[in-house]
Amino acid sequence: MPALPSRNNAQPASTFGSYVKQLRAQKQLSMRALREKTGISLSSLCRLEAGHYVPSVTNNVESIDKLWMALGGDMTKLLYLSRRCPTCHGLMKR
Numbered sequence: 283m284p285a286l287p288s289r290n291n292a293q294p295a296s297t298f299g300s301y302v303k304q305l306r307a308q309k310q311l312s313m314r315a316l317r318e319k320t321g322i323s324l325s326s327l328c329r330l331e332a333g334h335y336v337p338s339v340t341n342n343v344e345s346i347d348k349l350w351m352a353l354g355g356d357m358t359k360l361l362y363l364s365r366r367c368p369t370c371h372g373l374m375k376r
Contacts, residue, residue: 305353
């Protein structure tokens with residue numbers, strides 16, 4: 283019997299919101315469960331995953347940290363995708 287094709291066709295996340303959504307799906311968390319773990323409002327999480335909001339490292343580093351603590355993943359990638367990583371700034375212009 284031939285092997286079934288893999289259902290893991292996930293593309294690498296290219297935005298902060300898509301990375302958060304990908305991590306949340308991997309953890310099998312609903313947005314409400316993520317809200318409970320992070321204290322970030324449901325409306326902010328919806329806006330974040332839709333790409334309409336990205337927490338600022340300067341003003342909202344706690345939000346990025348809370349997401350990382352709840353979801354795991356790569357903190358460097360979270361900072362890079364937030365487009366507010368001071369050490370990544372030069373890399374983003376390429």
